[in-house]
Amino acid sequence: MRRTKSPELHGKVALITGGARGLGAATAWAICEVGGKVMIADLLAERGEQTAAELREAGHDARFTPLDVRDEAAWADAVRATTHAFGKLDILVNNAGIATAATIEDLTVVDFQAILDINLLGPFRGMQAVIPVMKAHGGGAIVNISSNSTQRVSAITTSYAATKAAVANMTKSAAIHLAQTGTGIRVNSVHPGPHATEMLLGSDAKADLPEVRALRDAIPMGRMGQAEEVGAVVAFLASDAASYVTGAELFVDGGLTPH
Numbered sequence: 001m002r003r004t005k006s007p008e009l010h011g012k013v014a015l016i017t018g019g020a021r022g023l024g025a026a027t028a029w030a031i032c033e034v035g036g037k038v039m040i041a042d043l044l045a046e047r048g049e050q051t052a053a054e055l056r057e058a059g060h061d062a063r064f065t066p067l068d069v070r071d072e073a074a075w076a077d078a079v080r081a082t083t084h085a086f087g088k089l090d091i092l093v094n095n096a097g098i099a100t101a102a103t104i105e106d107l108t109v110v111d112f113q114a115i116l117d118i119n120l121l122g123p124f125r126g127m128q129a130v131i132p133v134m135k136a137h138g139g140g141a142i143v144n145i146s147s148n149s150t151q152r153v154s155a156i157t158t159s160y161a162a163t164k165a166a167v168a169n170m171t172k173s174a175a176i177h178l179a180q181t182g183t184g185i186r187v188n189s190v191h192p193g194p195h196a197t198e199m200l201l202g203s204d205a206k207a208d209l210p211e212v213r214a215l216r217d218a219i220p221m222g223r224m225g226q227a228e229e230v231g232a233v234v235a236f237l238a239s240d241a242a243s244y245v246t247g248a249e250l251f252v253d254g255g256l257t258p259h
């Protein structure tokens, strides 16, 4: 008899926002590689279709649906597209996000509202959209991608770090409510440190800039993370191996936060 729950997602269906590229695409691969099926949802249609096609070429079950996380009606469409394609929805990964760099003196209300609408209200709308579907199936797992900027800020993370800290606390409130009401839905947040994606570097050419080198040197493990290292942690939290984990913050940052 098998006594230990190792991370596996056979037959589980995941909706991944911002899954066209970066950490979201790596999460799609991680979920598929342990047996899951994925619906990639993103603003970037061409890139999202391409990522889904690459997954299918590797033998996985992956589709793309367009989604702007700022649009409540689009959320309903994405959830419907997922259940229509796969028959159910077990996992939501709220990964889509943007970064705005501005100090408290430079940040405008318009820019602050724009990032709140994506980074905070996006996951909020997503959770509200999937909870009824998950409840009807007796449970599910939601993973919200926050950031290690909940603990480590700089002068220019005024809006970004605020949205990510809010995501972490929203995650915990949702986790408590969904546990106390017996829904079988777990909610956790993942907090990546610096990862060499297009969000952070924009292009490979930036990888050798002095400020990027300084960022890398501050990490106790001496390197930035690989996107698949976030994907693996998300897949673990989404799996029954994490059946007693809810309301948790999991840092994936090479030791940067405690340093």
Ligand SMILES: NC(=O)c1ccc[n+]([C@@H]2O[C@H](COP(=O)([O-])OP(=O)(O)OC[C@H]3O[C@@H](n4cnc5c(N)ncnc54)[C@H](O)[C@@H]3O)[C@@H](O)[C@H]2O)c1
Binding pocket: 017, 018, 019, 020, 021, 022, 023, 024, 041, 042, 043, 044, 067, 068, 069, 070, 095, 096, 097, 098, 099, 118, 145, 146, 147, 148, 191, 192, 193, 194, 195, 196, 197, 198, 199, 200
């Ligand atoms: N890269 C890092 O170092 C790092 C560190 C900590 C946290 N994060 C977080 O991880 C997540 C993914 O970041 P990444 O580095 O892969 O970034 P990325 O820019 O490479 O990818 C983000 C994806 O989100 C999509 N997106 C943006 N706005 C959207 C919207 N309104 N609706 C739907 N999709 C939208 C983009 O099209 C893109 O595909 C973000 O939430 C980010 O804040 C990243």
